[in-house]
Amino acid sequence: MYVAVKGGEQAITRSLQLLAEARRGDLATPELTLDQIRQQLRLGVARVMQEGSLYDEELASMAIRQAAGDMLEAIFLLRAYRTTLPRFGYTQPLDTNAMRVHRRVSGTFKDVPGGQVLGPTYDYTQRLLEFESAAPGEPVEATEPLPDAMPRVLDLLDAEALIERIDAGSDPEPIDLTREPLMFPADRATRLQNLARGDEGFLLGMAYSTQRGYAESHPFAGEIRMGEVDVLICPEELGFTIEIGSVTLTECQMINQFHGGNGLPPQFTRGYGLCMGEGERKAMSMALVDRTLRCDELGEPSYAPAQNQEFVLSHSDSVEASGFVQHLKLPHYVDFQAELSLLRTLSAQHANRARDEEAATQEISS
Amino acid sequence: MTSNYNFAFLDENTKRMLRRALLKAVAIPGYQVPFGSREMPLPYGWGTGGIQLTAALLGPDDVLKVIDQGADDTTNAVNIRRFFARVAGVTTTDRTTEASVIQTRHRIPETPLREDQILVFQVPEPEPLRTLEPREAETRTLHALADYGLMHVKLYEDIAQYGHIATSYDYPVLVDGRFLTSPSPIPKFDNPKLDHSPALMLFGAGREKRLYAIPPYTRVESLAFEDHPFEIQRWEHQCELCGADESYLDEVIVDDHGSRMFVCSDTDYCGQRCAEQAA
Numbered sequence: 284m285y286v287a288v289k290g291g292e293q294a295i296t297r298s299l300q301l302l303a304e305a306r307r308g309d310l311a312t313p314e315l316t317l318d319q320i321r322q323q324l325r326l327g328v329a330r331v332m333q334e335g336s337l338y339d340e341e342l343a344s345m346a347i348r349q350a351a352g353d354m355l356e357a358i359f360l361l362r363a364y365r366t367t368l369p370r371f372g373y374t375q376p377l378d379t380n381a382m383r384v385h386r387r388v389s390g391t392f393k394d395v396p397g398g399q400v401l402g403p404t405y406d407y408t409q410r411l412l413e414f415e416s417a418a419p420g421e422p423v424e425a426t427e428p429l430p431d432a433m434p435r436v437l438d439l440l441d442a443e444a445l446i447e448r449i450d451a452g453s454d455p456e457p458i459d460l461t462r463e464p465l466m467f468p469a470d471r472a473t474r475l476q477n478l479a480r481g482d483e484g485f486l487l488g489m490a491y492s493t494q495r496g497y498a499e500s501h502p503f504a505g506e507i508r509m510g511e512v513d514v515l516i517c518p519e520e521l522g523f524t525i526e527i528g529s530v531t532l533t534e535c536q537m538i539n540q541f542h543g544g545n546g547l548p549p550q551f552t553r554g555y556g557l558c559m560g561e562g563e564r565k566a567m568s569m570a571l572v573d574r575t576l577r578c579d580e581l582g583e584p585s586y587a588p589a590q591n592q593e594f595v596l597s598h599s600d601s602v603e604a605s606g607f608v609q610h611l612k613l614p615h616y617v618d619f620q621a622e623l624s625l626l627r628t629l630s631a632q633h634a635n636r637a638r639d640e641e642a643a644t645q646e647i648s649s
Numbered sequence: 650m651t652s653n654y655n656f657a658f659l660d661e662n663t664k665r666m667l668r669r670a671l672l673k674a675v676a677i678p679g680y681q682v683p684f685g686s687r688e689m690p691l692p693y694g695w696g697t698g699g700i701q702l703t704a705a706l707l708g709p710d711d712v713l714k715v716i717d718q719g720a721d722d723t724t725n726a727v728n729i730r731r732f733f734a735r736v737a738g739v740t741t742t743d744r745t746t747e748a749s750v751i752q753t754r755h756r757i758p759e760t761p762l763r764e765d766q767i768l769v770f771q772v773p774e775p776e777p778l779r780t781l782e783p784r785e786a787e788t789r790t791l792h793a794l795a796d797y798g799l800m801h802v803k804l805y806e807d808i809a810q811y812g813h814i815a816t817s818y819d820y821p822v823l824v825d826g827r828f829l830t831s832p833s834p835i836p837k838f839d840n841p842k843l844d845h846s847p848a849l850m851l852f853g854a855g856r857e858k859r860l861y862a863i864p865p866y867t868r869v870e871s872l873a874f875e876d877h878p879f880e881i882q883r884w885e886h887q888c889e890l891c892g893a894d895e896s897y898l899d900e901v902i903v904d905d906h907g908s909r910m911f912v913c914s915d916t917d918y919c920g921q922r923c924a925e926q927a928a
Binding site: 291292294295359362363365366367369461462463464465466467468593597602603605606607608609610613614615616617618620621622623624625628629632 | 654655658659660663683684685686687688689690692693694695697717718719722723724725726727728731754755756773783784785786811812813815817818819834835836837838856858859882897898899900914
C-alpha cells in the first residue's frame, strides 16, 4: 500500500553523514592541510579564486578541500560565501605595465625589450609521469635580474600606428556584474567581466571554435605575461592612494588581423584576457573570445556561436550552468503527469486516425 | 539559528534592492523586472530566485511553508525549509492555512489562499517567449510592443496539428490584459487559481535574474481562442487516499507489474482530508 512519502529530512541528514565520511576517506591518512593545498595545488586554487570571483587563497583552499577536489563545486562554495561579504570599496585600475614579471612570452617577435622569460611553465615538461616524487633542485640564480617593469609588446606596435589604439581613459565606468543583471547588448567591459568569471572549459571550447572556422579570428599571441601587480585603493576619508597588497595575474593580449570595416582602416586589433594566478589557458581563451565578440563593433559578418554575445555570455558561467543542468534531478512529478495525460490523448488520436485511414483504404480496395 | 549570517542570510542592502524590485513588479503586473540576483548557497535552478524573494519578505514572526510538486516532504522543499530555519530561525509549517509565506515549485496549493498570505514561485525560465525566440534583446522588445503574435501562432499551430493546444504545464497567461507571463511550470490545472487571487503572487528567477508579480485580485487569462476555450486536466480517478475528485493527482507505480494508483499531489490538502474523515 502506498503512503505519502515522509522522511526527506532524515534522508538528507544521513546523506550528509555519508558525504562527510566519503570526503575524509581513511582516517589513518592525515587530512590535507590548507597550506598543502595552497602551495601544492596552487593552479587549482587560482582557478577557484578566479571563477569564484574572490581573491583569498585560504578560503579557496578550504573550498577545494570541502569539495573533495571538485573545482566547480569549490567555485560554487566560494561564490555563495562571497555573497555575504560587504563591499568596502573599489580598487584603482591595476597597472599590469608595472607587473613584477615571472613569465613573459611573445609569439610575434623573436626578441622583445626585457626578453622572453619562460618562468615556471608546464610547456616543456614532456609530460612523463614522475613515478618518484622529485625533490626540486636548487634554483640557479640569474646572472642579471629581470628588469622591474617590462614594456608591453603591443605598445611597441602602437608607436607605428599599426595596431588599434585604445585610450585607457576613454572606457566608461564598468558595471558590477555581481550586483547588476547582465543586459543585452553588453558593452566590452561587461563582456570581459562575464568572461573573467566564465568557466575555463567553456571558454576554451569557444576559443577553439574560432580557430577552426567558426568566426575568423587570425590571432597572434602578442604577449602573455604573468607576475605580481600591486593593488591600490584610494579611501575617500584619506584622499590619497595606498597599497593594500599584491596579486599574481596572468594577462594575455592577442593581436588579430583586421582588413578594415565599419569606417575603420586596416590594422591589427586587440583581444584581451586577464585572470588570477597562473591561468594562461584561461587568459588566452578569454582574449580570443573577447576579440570575436567585437564583431558588431568592427562590422564583421556575424554567424558563428562565438560571435553571438547572448549565446556566449548567457552560457559561460559554470555555477549557473551546473545548477540548471543538474536541477533535472529534482522531482518533476507534476509536470511529468501533465505530459503523460497529454501524450495519452495524442497517442489515442493517432491510433484513431490510423484506424480510420486503414478502414478508408480497405473500402477503396474492396 | 546560525548567528554567523545576517537574518535570512542576505544582508539588508540586498534585501532593500530586492524589495524595491518587488515594488516595481507589483506596480507593473506581469512585467519581468531585472534584478541583481545574488549567488545563493543553493544551486541555480533549484529555487535561488524564490529563496531570494522569501529572504527579502521574511520577518521574525512569519510562518513559512515550502512545497515542491505540491509536497512538503520532497527533498528540495525540505532543504529550503531547513535553510530558512537555520539562517532566519522562523517557524515553519506544513499547513497551508497556517503559513504567511509559501514558497512553491510547480504547484499552487489546493486550499484557497487568503489576503494575508504570499505565494512565492520558483521560476526556471521567466520568459514565456524564450522557446520561440532565444534572443533576450528581441523578447524584451516584443513585450514592450505587446507583440504576442508568436505565441498565438504557436497555439494555433498546435490546434491545426493536434486539434487542441498541446501545452500541459507552464501554460502562458496574460496578466492584467497587458503582459504575457509564464506562470512557472505549474500544471495548467492550477492556472485558474492565479485569476483574482486574494493572495499576492511573486515569481523569482535567480539564474535569469528576473522577478515579477501578480498582485491580489488581478485579472489573469490563460491564452485561448473563442472556438478553442482554455481547459484544465481532468482525471477519471479520485485520490485513493482521501477520495478527492477535484485535486491534481499524481500517478504512482505501486508494484512490479506497473499497477498504478492516483493520489493528491498536494500532501497537506490530502492529509487534512484524511484526518477529517478519520475523526
